[in-house]
Amino acid sequence: MFKAVNPRQNFPQMEEDILKLWQDKGVFKKSIENRRDGKRFTLYEGPPTANGRPGIHHVLSRVFKDVIPRYKVMKGYYAPRIGGWDTHGLPVELEVEKELGFTSKNDIEKYGIAEFNARCRSSVFKYVSEWNKLTERIAYWVDLDNAYITMDNNYIESGWWALKQMWDKGLVYQGHRVTPHCPRCGTSLSSHEVAQGYKDNTEDPSVFIKFEIAKESLAKAGLAKKWAYPADKPLYLLAWTTTPWTLPANTALAVSAADQYAILDMTDYYMVLAKPRLSALKLAENPVAGECLGSDLSGLFYKPLFDPREFGIPVRNMQDNSETGISEELLYPVITTSYVSMDDGTGIVHTAPAYGELDYESGVKYGLKFVHHVDLQGRITGSYPFAGKFVKEADKDISRNLKERGLMFRNERMHHTYPFCWRCDSPLIYYAKQSWYIRTTAVRDELIKGNQQINWYPEHIKDGRFGDWLENNIDWAFSRERYWGTPVPIWRCEKCGRTECVGGIDELKAKPNFKGMQEKLDIHRPYVDEWTYDCDKCGGNMKRVTEVMDCWYDSGAMPVAQYHYPFEPESRSIAKDGRFPADYICEAVDQTRGWFYSLHAISTLIFNRPCYQNVICLGHILDERGEKMSKSRNNVIQPATVLDKYGADAVRWYFYTAAPPGNARRFSEKLVGEVTRQFLLMLWNVYSFFVTYANIDSFTPSEKYLEGEVPELDRWILSELNQLVLDVDKGLDNYDPTQAGRRIEDFVGYLSNWYVRRSRRRFWKSENDADKLSAYQALYTCLVTLSRLLAPFTPFVAEELYQNLVLSADPSALESVHLADFPVADTALIDEQLDNEIRLVMKVSSMGRSARSKAALKVRQPLAEVRVVLASASERTGLMRLAEQVLEELNVKALAVEEPGTVIPEKNYAASTEGAYTVAVYTGLSPELLAEGTAREIVHRLQTMRKSAGFEIADYINTHYQADEYLDSVIRMHSEYIKKETLSNQLIKGNAPEGAYAENLDIDGHSLSLWVAR
Secondary structure (H helix, E strand, O other): OOOOOOOOOOHHHHHHHHHHHHHHHOHHHHHHHOOOOOOEOOEOOOOOOOOOOOOHHHHHHHHHHHHHHHHHHHOOOEOOOEEEEOOOOHHHHHHHHHHHOOOOHHHHHHHOHHHHHHHHHHHOOOOHHHHHHHHHHOOOOOEEEEEEEOOOHHHHHHHHHHHHHHHHOOOEEEEEEEEEEEOOOOEEOOHHHHOOOEEEEEEEEEEEEEEEEOOHHHHHHOOOOOOOOOOOOOEEEEEEEOOHHHHHHOOEEEEOOOOEEEEEEOOOOEEEEEHHHOOOOOOOOOOEEEEEEHHHHEOEEEOOOOOHHHHOOOOEEOOOOOEOOOOOOOOEEEEEOOOOOOOOOOOEEEEOHHHOHHHHHHHHHHOOEEOOOEOOOOEEOOOOOOOOOEHHHHHHHHHHHHHHOOOEEEEEEEEEEEEEOOOOOOEOEEEEEEEEEEOHHHHHHHHHHHHOOOEEEOOHHHHOHHHHHHHOOOOEEOEEOOOOOOEOOEEEEOOOOOEEEOOOHHHHHOOOOOEOOOOOOOOOOOOHHHOEEEOOOOOOEEEEOOOEEOHHHHHHOHHHHOOOOOOOHHHHHOOOOOOOOEOEEEEEHHHHOOHHHHHHHHHHHHHOOOOEOEEEEEOOEEOOOOOEOOOOOOOOOOHHHHHHHHOHHHHHHHHHHOOOOOOOEEOOHHHHHHHHHHHHHHHHHHHHHHHHHHHHOOOOOOHHHHOOOOOHHHHHHHHHHHHHHHHHHHHHHOOOHHHHHHHHHHHHHHHHHHHHHHHHHHHHOOOOOHHHHHHHHHHHHHHHHHHHHHOOOOHHHHHHHHHHHHHOOOOOOOOOHHHOOOOOOOHHHOOHHHHHHHHHHHHHHHHHHHHHHHOOOOOOOOEEEEEEEOOOHHHHHHHHHOHHHHHHHHOEEEEEEEOOOOOOOOOOEEEEEEOOEEEEEEOOOOHHHHHHHHHHHHHHHHHHHHHHHOOOOOOOEEEEEEEOHHHHHHHHHOHHHHHHHHOEEEEEEOOOOOOOEEEEEEEOOEEEEEEEEO
């Protein structure tokens, strides 16, 4: 006997019970240890930060991380999964600053670095219990007891070792360059951090500024004669910018050498801009006083908008860093560059070397002047009228100043994409300063080549989003002017300036006259800042630089750092024993600029090979309207809300099957509820049906029931089952859980809506003959196989089926489905012809029901005929062989199969068409058909009454009735059919005995009173 199944199962409660079962039996640990002799399968866990609560997007990534290793374990692989925690960096620091009410780095300095970092350390596991609880609740099996932690000394030391390898290859350098800078956090950001903070539709100024040409430079440029105009009129170059705050640092204007430029007569002055831009700027009607190539403009000089020296800001030469004296005339040049575009602006680009990457490169190339009038907090310095203001606030003041001086040609607003800090949401500024870089551009070809060895899902990410990122990668600015992070392991001599990178603690201790290390090792600031030693070159004091590492470097180093490579002897075999590279990683699509990149870059820089082989790249989660989830929109769904209502399996199944992994997917309670109804409850109803009737008949599973002549319906469902095993195995092996899951959905639909429905009479009959036992065994085989196919996807429901169907029948079986092997298809049982024939019958039946629905004809009403037009004449034989099934399904008396292409007349027919297929039912109804339809309606009403009266499925009853003349004749005419269908011993005309369950009914305008009793 199987345990009785509650048809109204509370899935969340069932899952809690199964969680306890797994815990009591140590199933996760056993699932790994039992496969220790198998080939290793390695998952790298992208480490989350536990100083914030987990969200529904974390559930998405975790269930996708879970499904593949579960599958691999069932395929015999040894797959220990180690969790990890990302504990450094801005995400942690900003939360602590918020708690302390800090607004800048100055607040941290006053508070004390040691005290601040202590708060950071204690905060990183603030919500770890919630993370652990969620991880367990959704059945994400990962070892959190031995998780790697990026702030651990051993982890940091491995990160130091990795940087030392790059240093020794000449791939680490300090450079003065323009880098993305967060003025709120006071630190540089890497390009992959910047990529995560772009905001579309950001509103900014769009200003067109006039720069006055120094007329004496016209002769030098050879344009004095070419451009003849009254000497009393000023001549301007027109440039465009969206960052007015950078204009005080302008030291050049860039033009395109090969494009045409025009000088416009603006009545009171002349103005130069690119000719291709005249129409877009609505200046094409202005008189053109002259034209030239951009190359002709090279050699012109113009007057600065602001003379920085007047406001206490030094002007330096980028070639020799010499300072321009206050008495020297200050004029800036027109230069030619390749990056000037004719798609926007004026064709003349404002150039401020201190605040733009390309500007800086031009400054070095042409030896431009260099003006820095903004501090690291993003405030204007010097004695400008707008000094002390944040750069974005100063935009208006600077624009007003230029307008008052007659230098503003146009002042507009525009919307564009702009980078913001990925953690604090402050607008970034591009800022020239000293930073430490990893020369990733030196291995660009190797990065691209290695990417070709990685299997990406979806595939277009490889050469698209990720490939483009690698193609255009720039050197990694990895240093941060912050506090809580892996200290940059570079020491500089205070006397001679020599720098060297240290690759480990023992190496550091071996340095001459090393001192400062505390008894309790803590490789963090401020303690590491006190570690000094003598310079090998001059004997001076070697002191560590102050920066810490990009936290993306931390997580990217995890392939080696999680094992304390190469310091632990057992860590040195990671490439031999399958721990490196990873077989599988999975995160959201934005990690193509984050963790996916830092992993790939570090591994390529050190080992010249990828550190992962297969990636599922997930799309983002949207709300049910397709909008991004955010607190401001009040549309964020907390995981517990859905898990408590529908359970983890429902959420897991929705995520796997709602959309391919790389697509964005909508998410809501309603959508998860639909999955519960459409899949889980359908499966559960089949399971409940089987257990109910198997217990009634005391069925004991045995494969012998499927030996010899097996009924066609059973052969078909077993053929479909074994094809399903092949398809799911292939899908998961190809890292496509969506395709695999959808095939399971299809099969469960076949099982419920066709096999079980068409087999009901086989289960209902009283004798346990070979046909009935075959049906039981076929359905049992399907459910048991499904329990193993579903184990990687819906581990709870799979376990429930297994515990009841397998362990109850065989107590010696493995104690959990998650210790079992993945099903292996018996290809000898696959009959493609039979599968195709029955699928055609299902298709025709479905289209026929649609045709009936169009004519408002209930399925219970028999019809005279159905006519079918097939796509191919070759399908006719199979359909006619199974014609009886079509007749039963559509409740029609005759089937006619027409030639392909036949057009069925509309009169008296209702039709449904799909491509080349047409199914049409004859809508005329004879008195005999109407009577038979009425009899079927009476059966339907009696079945409902049986249920309402509390009778068991197998209970026989006596039915009493009172009816009008028409219904009485129908009941007498179809009495045997009614008795058989409702398990009625008798149909008795007249009132029933006292206590019988009664209902008064109206059937198509005819009155009927029914009583049911034992």
